[in-house]
Amino acid sequence: MQTLLRPFAIKSPGDLARIGVILALAGLILFGALRYDNFLSPFNILSFLRYNSMFALIALGMAFVIITGGIDLSVGGTAAMASVVAALLSPYHWAAGLLGGMAAGLAVGALNGFIITKMRIQPFIATLATMLAAYGTGLLLANNQSVSVSYDTGFTVIGQDDFLGFPIPAWIGLVAYLLGWLVLEKLPVGRHILAIGDGEATAGLMGLKVERTLAAVYLASGTLAGLAGVILASQFGAGQPTEGVGWELFAIASVVVGGTLLTGGSGSVGATLAGALLLAMVFNILNFENGLGWISLSAYWQSVIRGAFLLVVVVLQAKLMTRQRSG
Amino acid sequence: MTTIETPAPQPSGTLSSGSRLFSLASRYGTFVAFLVLIAVNIAVTPNFLSWQTLNVNLTQVATIVIVATGMTLVIATGGIDLSVGSLMAISGALAPMIFMGQFWQVENMAFAVALAFLIPVAVASLFGLFNGLLVTRFSIQPIIATLVLFIAGRGIAQVMTNGNLQVFKNEGFQFIAMGRIAGIPAQVVLMVVIVILASAMIRYTVIGRQIIAVGGNEKAARLTGIPVKRVKLLVYMISGALAGLAGLVVVARNSASDANLVGLGMELDAIAAVAVGGTLLTGGRANIVGTLLGAFVIQLVRYTLLANGVPDAAALIVKAGLIVLAVFIQQRADRH
Numbered sequence: 011m012q013t014l015l016r017p018f019a020i021k022s023p024g025d026l027a028r029i030g031v032i033l034a035l036a037g038l039i040l041f042g043a044l045r046y047d048n049f050l051s052p053f054n055i056l057s058f059l060r061y062n063s064m065f066a067l068i069a070l071g072m073a074f075v076i077i078t079g080g081i082d083l084s085v086g087g088t089a090a091m092a093s094v095v096a097a098l099l100s101p102y103h104w105a106a107g108l109l110g111g112m113a114a115g116l117a118v119g120a121l122n123g124f125i126i127t128k129m130r131i132q133p134f135i136a137t138l139a140t141m142l143a144a145y146g147t148g149l150l151l152a153n154n155q156s157v158s159v160s161y162d163t164g165f166t167v168i169g170q171d172d173f174l175g176f177p178i179p180a181w182i183g184l185v186a187y188l189l190g191w192l193v194l195e196k197l198p199v200g201r202h203i204l205a206i207g208d209g210e211a212t213a214g215l216m217g218l219k220v221e222r223t224l225a226a227v228y229l230a231s232g233t234l235a236g237l238a239g240v241i242l243a244s245q246f247g248a249g250q251p252t253e254g255v256g257w258e259l260f261a262i263a264s265v266v267v268g269g270t271l272l273t274g275g276s277g278s279v280g281a282t283l284a285g286a287l288l289l290a291m292v293f294n295i296l297n298f299e300n301g302l303g304w305i306s307l308s309a310y311w312q313s314v315i316r317g318a319f320l321l322v323v324v325v326l327q328a329k330l331m332t333r334q335r336s337g
Numbered sequence: 338m339t340t341i342e343t344p345a346p347q348p349s350g351t352l353s354s355g356s357r358l359f360s361l362a363s364r365y366g367t368f369v370a371f372l373v374l375i376a377v378n379i380a381v382t383p384n385f386l387s388w389q390t391l392n393v394n395l396t397q398v399a400t401i402v403i404v405a406t407g408m409t410l411v412i413a414t415g416g417i418d419l420s421v422g423s424l425m426a427i428s429g430a431l432a433p434m435i436f437m438g439q440f441w442q443v444e445n446m447a448f449a450v451a452l453a454f455l456i457p458v459a460v461a462s463l464f465g466l467f468n469g470l471l472v473t474r475f476s477i478q479p480i481i482a483t484l485v486l487f488i489a490g491r492g493i494a495q496v497m498t499n500g501n502l503q504v505f506k507n508e509g510f511q512f513i514a515m516g517r518i519a520g521i522p523a524q525v526v527l528m529v530v531i532v533i534l535a536s537a538m539i540r541y542t543v544i545g546r547q548i549i550a551v552g553g554n555e556k557a558a559r560l561t562g563i564p565v566k567r568v569k570l571l572v573y574m575i576s577g578a579l580a581g582l583a584g585l586v587v588v589a590r591n592s593a594s595d596a597n598l599v600g601l602g603m604e605l606d607a608i609a610a611v612a613v614g615g616t617l618l619t620g621g622r623a624n625i626v627g628t629l630l631g632a633f634v635i636q637l638v639r640y641t642l643l644a645n646g647v648p649d650a651a652a653l654i655v656k657a658g659l660i661v662l663a664v665f666i667q668q669r670a671d672r673h
Binding site (some may be wrong): 083139145150254273312314315331 | 356419485491496499601608619647650654661
């Protein structure tokens with residue numbers, strides 16, 4: 011019973027924020043279900059999950075990076091480059107596309123890990139640079155245009171088909187999040203990641219392999235971004251070298267809305283998923299609201315509303331933090 | 338974002354020749370790179386030494402330098418401003434709406450154009466104030482505080498214009514980009530004036546020294562009686578205002594305002610210029626002339642590669658290498 015209730019044990023403002031985001035998500039779903047006829051229709055749910063799995067994957071990697079106290083600005087460029095690599099390799103075999111895209115992401119992650127741990131350059135600058143490099147590489151490989159994927163090798167199944175009535179991208183996302191939860195909550199390395207976020211120097215003095223763990227986290231983030239790129243190429247039938255602009259910042263927003271503090275040292279995998287879904291659902295609800303015909307908000311409103319959401323969350327978090335500090 | 342600098346073990350005695358090399362490179366590296374690039378271009382690029390080349394490069398770099406100057410001040414206080422591109426879009430959307438009479442009937446064009454300069458810049462600096470308030474009042478990390486307007490700001494500009502392209506022709510307003518003062522493009526004059534004012538502010542004024550002090554050691558600055566919050570509010574306001582100004586230059590240059598595109602990615606260009614120019618992202622230092630040189634170097638690298646038939650995409654990769662190298666040298670020099 012105690013372990014069952016553990017997720018609801020409020021020990022820090024972060025916990026409160028994490029419960030808040032899950033409640034907000036539940037509230038938003040309830041709102042949608044009561045207000046719109048087809049909100050909970052299988053079609054809406056499945057296409058919502060199919061499309062947003064990419065962003066959820068990137069947010070997962072970002073959550074790990076942020077928990078270590080770092081940041082990864084390269085994920086959008088990495089996804090774009092990986093989508094090109096996957097599209098170029100898709101004529102050979104579907105698995106070549108899948109693995110090639112992931113390997114492209116892995117390579118960027120490895121580069122990030124090297125620059126951050128060996129050259130000791132701040133993650134913000136390091137990943138800003140690799141973002142540019144990833145976009146450049148993707149554009150070079152793609153010759154500045156989108157690259158059509160092969161429809162003969164089954165590559166498009168990854169992004170477009172279902173398995174047991176559930177979109178394959180959503181399965182991929184689910185497995186990734188389960189693994190992420192396992193790593194962070196159940197494995198020793200999860201403790202190490204949290205400890206590094208709390209203080210790199212202290213973690214080093216405790217005998218933790220700081221550099222290796224940090225590098226692994228950036229590798230994971232890169233690989234997940236690569237996977238998102240594979241899904242992008244497969245779902246839309248083309249590798250898109252100019253896609254992914256701003257994805258990194260939306261991923262950061264998802265993580266922050268999920269109650270993970272940017273100072274590192276704490277964070278939750280489940281709440282990150284809730285944060286990503288919450289931001290995505292704002293757009294979904296907006297579509298339905300427009301469909302009702304009472305109001306007509308252009309798609310442009312979604313960024314305004316997302317920004318407002320982020321504002322509310324960070325201000326609330328900040329208030330909780332100061333209260334805890336003074337109390 | 339926290340980075341913990343582990344101090345490298347200091348060899349006792351005199352500086353090794355390696356560390357002296359790094360400190361020399363960090364002090365003069367950007368300038369030397371700038372000179373080398375010019376020399377290489379004179380040797381390799383046909384027609385490099387022409388007014389046209391100079392004009393193209395200066396006009397392309399002007400908006401980046403204007404935004405990067407504000408960014409340098411923000412970074413000097415230990416902050417960062419991700420919202421600059423979105424603020425450019427807002428001011429770029431506002432200005433044509435004002436002189437094209439979308440808010441009120443334009444009766445006196447000169448007056449409307451004057452307002453089209455003043456209001457967007459004022460609005461952008463108010464958004465900067467908003468950033469600053471989030472950072473100071475709520476102690477929200479700058480990267481997150483400015484992320485709010487990075488996301489929402491472009492949306493605001495798109496909602497205002499309904500995502501439509503605004504095309505216009507207005508000589509008075511477009512003077513800021515098309516006009517010439519003593520034969521020099523107006524935006525270049527603007528850039529030079531801003532750089533001179535900002536470096537003078539850092540070097541000779543109390544507020545300039547306060548900016549550096551806040552970034553160097555915030556707690557110490559507070560204890561010595563520096564109004565830390567007010568200093569921070571000011572730099573975010575300046576950054577917002579300069580971004581607004583840059584937005585005006587961009588739309589004036591294009592004779593059109595597209596809220597989807599104005600200033601897109603500018604935050605990263607500006608940060609790159611600051612980093613290459615030798616201002617460390619950890620704060621406590623503001624090298625405005627360095628930022629100018631940093632922007633020039635990035636621009637010249639791109640120009641050199643393009644003029645010699647290397648695709649733009651490859652130039653991105655070179656730019657990435659340049660940023661890493663510049664920061665690496667800076668940090669190595671700093672550690673000794």
